[in-house]
Amino acid sequence: MTLSVIEFYKNFQKDAVDRIAAPYSTEYGSLIYWRSHILFTIIMTGWIFGTIAIIASIGLFIRENAWGLALLDAFCFVLCATLIFSNRIRYEIRSSIALFIFFAIGNGVILSVGPLSGGSLWLFTFAVLVAVLLGLRPALVAVFLNAFSLSVIAWLISTGKIGQDFPFFKTPQAMLATGVNFIVLNAIAAFSVAVLVKGLVSTHEKKRILTENLEIEQIHLTRVKKDLEVEIEERKQAKEALQESEAKYRLLAENVTDIIWAADMDLNITYHSPSVFQVRGFTPEEAKGHTLEESMTAESYKLVMQVFRQEMEKIANQKGNPNSPITLELELYCKDGSTIMAEVQTNLTFSPDGQPEGLIGVTRDISDRKKLENELRQSQKMESIGNLAGGIAHDFNNILSSIIGFTELALDDVAKGTPQEDNLQEVYTSGKRARDLVKQILAFARQSDEKRTPIQVDTIAKEVLKLIRSTIPTTIEIRENIQSHSLIMGNPSQVHQLFMNLCTNAAQAMEDAGGVLGVKLTDVEYGNQAPRPLSELKSGNYMKVTISDTGPGILPDIINSIFEPYFTTKGVGEGTGMGLALVHGIVESYGGKITVDSELGKGTVFSIYLPITKKREGYGPYEKENLPSGTETILFVDDELPIVKMGSQILERLGYQVTVRTSSVEALELFRSKPGDFDLVITDMTMPNITGDELAMELIAFRSNIPVILCTGYSKKINDETAAEIGIKAFAYKPIVKANLAKTVRKVLDEAMGECSVN
Numbered sequence: 001m002t003l004s005v006i007e008f009y010k011n012f013q014k015d016a017v018d019r020i021a022a023p024y025s026t027e028y029g030s031l032i033y034w035r036s037h038i039l040f041t042i043i044m045t046g047w048i049f050g051t052i053a054i055i056a057s058i059g060l061f062i063r064e065n066a067w068g069l070a071l072l073d074a075f076c077f078v079l080c081a082t083l084i085f086s087n088r089i090r091y092e093i094r095s096s097i098a099l100f101i102f103f104a105i106g107n108g109v110i111l112s113v114g115p116l117s118g119g120s121l122w123l124f125t126f127a128v129l130v131a132v133l134l135g136l137r138p139a140l141v142a143v144f145l146n147a148f149s150l151s152v153i154a155w156l157i158s159t160g161k162i163g164q165d166f167p168f169f170k171t172p173q174a175m176l177a178t179g180v181n182f183i184v185l186n187a188i189a190a191f192s193v194a195v196l197v198k199g200l201v202s203t204h205e206k207k208r209i210l211t212e213n214l215e216i217e218q219i220h221l222t223r224v225k226k227d228l229e230v231e232i233e234e235r236k237q238a239k240e241a242l243q244e245s246e247a248k249y250r251l252l253a254e255n256v257t258d259i260i261w262a263a264d265m266d267l268n269i270t271y272h273s274p275s276v277f278q279v280r281g282f283t284p285e286e287a288k289g290h291t292l293e294e295s296m297t298a299e300s301y302k303l304v305m306q307v308f309r310q311e312m313e314k315i316a317n318q319k320g321n322p323n324s325p326i327t328l329e330l331e332l333y334c335k336d337g338s339t340i341m342a343e344v345q346t347n348l349t350f351s352p353d354g355q356p357e358g359l360i361g362v363t364r365d366i367s368d369r370k371k372l373e374n375e376l377r378q379s380q381k382m383e384s385i386g387n388l389a390g391g392i393a394h395d396f397n398n399i400l401s402s403i404i405g406f407t408e409l410a411l412d413d414v415a416k417g418t419p420q421e422d423n424l425q426e427v428y429t430s431g432k433r434a435r436d437l438v439k440q441i442l443a444f445a446r447q448s449d450e451k452r453t454p455i456q457v458d459t460i461a462k463e464v465l466k467l468i469r470s471t472i473p474t475t476i477e478i479r480e481n482i483q484s485h486s487l488i489m490g491n492p493s494q495v496h497q498l499f500m501n502l503c504t505n506a507a508q509a510m511e512d513a514g515g516v517l518g519v520k521l522t523d524v525e526y527g528n529q530a531p532r533p534l535s536e537l538k539s540g541n542y543m544k545v546t547i548s549d550t551g552p553g554i555l556p557d558i559i560n561s562i563f564e565p566y567f568t569t570k571g572v573g574e575g576t577g578m579g580l581a582l583v584h585g586i587v588e589s590y591g592g593k594i595t596v597d598s599e600l601g602k603g604t605v606f607s608i609y610l611p612i613t614k615k616r617e618g619y620g621p622y623e624k625e626n627l628p629s630g631t632e633t634i635l636f637v638d639d640e641l642p643i644v645k646m647g648s649q650i651l652e653r654l655g656y657q658v659t660v661r662t663s664s665v666e667a668l669e670l671f672r673s674k675p676g677d678f679d680l681v682i683t684d685m686t687m688p689n690i691t692g693d694e695l696a697m698e699l700i701a702f703r704s705n706i707p708v709i710l711c712t713g714y715s716k717k718i719n720d721e722t723a724a725e726i727g728i729k730a731f732a733y734k735p736i737v738k739a740n741l742a743k744t745v746r747k748v749l750d751e752a753m754g755e756c757s758v759n
Contacts, residue, residue: 032091035133039095042129043080095133099142102126107149115153123149259363265356267292267308279342279365281335297339300330311348315356329366341370396438397713398640400735404431405646408738412653433493435735438713452590454487454613457495457543458521464499465519472507475514484521484543486612494586501583502547502606509551509604520546523612537593537609545608554598562596627739628746629655632679636660637667637695638711639687643736647682650738651745664690668698675703680749682732685712693726700727707752709744711736 079101082089089097106122123146131139259280260273268291272284280287293301307326327345334340346361407428414421465478488495499519506517524544526537554562563584587594591611598604634656638644641662648658659678661667664687671678681699685692696708710723713734723731729748732741 035095036091039091039098039133043098092134099126099130099133102129103142103145103149106146107153110149110153115150115157257365261361261363263359263361265358267304267359269295270358279363280332280340286335295332297331297333300328300332303328304330312356315348332363340365340367342366395713397435397734398643400431400435400438401713402640402642402646404428404435404735404737405643405650407431409646409649409653431735432737433496452489452491455490455492455495456485456487457545457610458482458485460492460495461499461519461521461545464496464503468500468503468507472517473511473514476507476510477514477516479516479518481518481520484523486523486541486543488543488590488610489613490586490590490610498583498586498608499547501580505580506547506549506551506604509549513551515550515603516548518546518548520544520548522546524609538591541612542592542609543612545610546605547608548603548605550603553600553602554596554604555600559596559598563594625739627654627742629742630746630749631655631657632749633657633659633677634745635667635671635678635681637664637682637687637692638662638684639664640684643684647736647741650736650741654742654745656745664688664692664695668695671699671706672702675706678706679752680707680709680745682709682711682745685710693722693728696728697726705752707748709748 079097102122103126106119106124106126109119109122111119127139127142127146130142257275257278258273259276260271261269261276262271263269269288272282272287274284276282276284276287282290287295292304296304307328311326325345325347327343330342330344331339332342343364343366344361345364346359348356349358349360351357407424411421411424411428414424461482462480465480469478503517503519509515510517522544523541525541526539563580584594587608587610593609595607596604597607634651636644636647636651636658637660638647639662644660644662648660651658659670661670664683667681667683668690671681681696683692683695687695690698692710692712696710699706699708704727707729708727709730709732710728711732711734729751730744732744
């Protein structure tokens with residue numbers, strides 16, 4: 001029960017204090033809290049003990065008829081209750097009312113009982129409590145009110161209006177001395193308490209501000225700590241991510257096949273990835289110690305410096321994108337002294353203020369790619385050569401057909417042993433070589449297959465030297481040293497062309513100052529253990545052909561390009577750039593090898609190694625032979641009049657009846673008008689209006705059993721398979737040779753007659 005009362009009182013006290021302090025902060029320890037607490041204590045004490053005062057007042061009222069004091073006590077009791085339970089009275093008004101009660105009671109008691117009663121204590125307490133509850137200035141007002149009240153009371157007593165029964169105050173001096181002493185003491189007490197309260201207020205305010213600042217600082221520090229913890233965690237994560245990223249990039253840099261590098265603005269290498277060892281043979285430390293000039297050829301270094309200066313000028317002039325990558329193809333040195341072709345891609349790096357501070361880049365070995373590119377270019381050159389050869393083959397073979405054909409006809413008519421026969425034999429031999437030369441050009445361009453036979457190289461070499469002796473200056477001496485008479489598998493025209501090209505080049509190199517042209521043929525043998533001049537040479541017997549000159553030599557920077565098609569150092573109109581490419585192609589196709597050694601100012605030596613065979617065969621002079629003949633009727637069609645004349649004469653001498661046409665359109669009209677008059681049609685392939693294959697299809701469509709021979713020097717359009725599908729019986733390859741034509745015609749006619757017999 002006691003605990004419940006105490007708990008009820010504590011709750012009631014808290015609610016009352018909160019109401020008194022409203023609308024100010026009721027935070028525990030604040031000045032308004034303690035003032036409200038003191039005011040509650042005063043009012044509550046006055047209200048509780050006011051009950052006793054009311055009882056005493058009622059007794060006094062009954063005994064002495066003192067209605068005024070009783071009403072005052074009752075009024076103060078009601079005010080205390082109002083001040084405790086009211087919710088809408090501000091603290092200043094509430095405390096003023098409570099203090100006024102003290103002031104009123106003090107004055108009432110003095111007026112009723114006298115100055116020596118408890119009223120003076122009420123007034124004294126009034127001023128002190130004003131200092132406590134309201135501060136210094138209100139305390140000054142309270143002391144003034146006390147002084148005023150006492151002065152009024154002293155005046156009333158001195159005039160006799162009241163206090164006739166107050167024996168102490170008989171003289172004004174006594175009342176003045178008592179009042180002054182009271183006021184002085186009251187002022188001292190009130191002002192002291194007010195100053196003390198003010199000091200406490202100031203101290204409390206500083207403490208409050210300091211506490212608030214500390215709390216703010218604590219909150220700030222807490223936030224900073226939290227942010228710092230977050231930042232530390234983020235940095236930790238970033239560091240871990242950076243370490244992971246660095247590990248990945250390090251792993252990438254250490255295992256990538258390309259070379260990753262970095263350099264400063266003085267172009268000194270500051271980093272090389274380990275792959276530099278696999279690519280160039282240097283360790284990263286060795287490569288870092290090299291300057292750019294030491295790392296690449298002079299031409300590549302010159303290119304790098306030129307591009308670097310251009311990029312620096314762009315940055316200085318603020319032109320272009322400074323972060324655009326630069327890609328160069330450079331020739332780099334390897335540790336073993338060799339070089340590689342490399343594709344170098346680089347970017348400038350910049351400092352935070354935008355100034356270039358270095359370069360980073362990637363170097364890739366593209367030697368294999370460049371080799372493939374060169375092979376592709378070589379293939380394209382060969383294709384262009386083939387297109388060129390194919391373009392001229394037809395016309396050239398037509399010309400050769402006339403030369404060879406008419407020469408054969410003339411040799412049939414000329415007397416044996418005469419100078420005319422010798423001259424015609426030379427023309428015939430040259431025509432056949434020209435024919436083989438066209439075949440060889442087509443074979444070199446991969447347009448046709450070339451038949452090879454055993455040939456004697458020394459005979460061809462001597463013939464070439466005899467031929468060029470009359471065409472070169474007398475200041476050039478020819479030294480012939482032929483020790484080998486072996487045979488090789490090849491084509492006479494190709495070998496003739498080989499010697500002619502090399503000897504002509506050697507002579508041209510010595511035209512101005514003269515010199516010595518040397519031609520040497522020797523037999524060499526390379527066994528499994530014997531050292532070889534070239535590792536590519538297989539074991540076996542070779543003919544070594546050496547062609548040398550004492551000219552100015554070949555520049556080192558072009559010596560590796562001399563075998564490329566179209567490469568030439570001669571002026572426009574002086575060379576085609578095909579000679580050495582042709583020689584290289586012939587030698588390689590024979591399974592041989594060719595090398596070149598040259599020293600500036602001393603001359604050049606070409607060494608050719610050709611596999612030896614023991615078979616023998618060669619060109620022979622034209623000899624009249626018994627050829628198959630006939631009496632059938634033949635339609636001969638060609639748009640070239642000389643070939644028509646030559647073909648008709650050859651066939652007529654063999655006994656055939658020949659009708660010729662130089663227009664495929666006219667030939668078709670003639671055949672349609674007289675389809676049964678012809679036993680065989682011989683037609684050229686390349687003709688205007690109607691080509692040979694088209695004419696053959698028209699003829700066979702009109703008469704299915706007509707045999708057709710197609711003449712061609714070169715054509716991509718027709719081959720054995722397509723010819724068979726059309727119904728063409730045979731090919732006569734230009735230039736037309738009498739013996740070949742005779743045998744082909746007789747064979748086709750005999751086969752046609754056999755088919756007719758079966759049918």
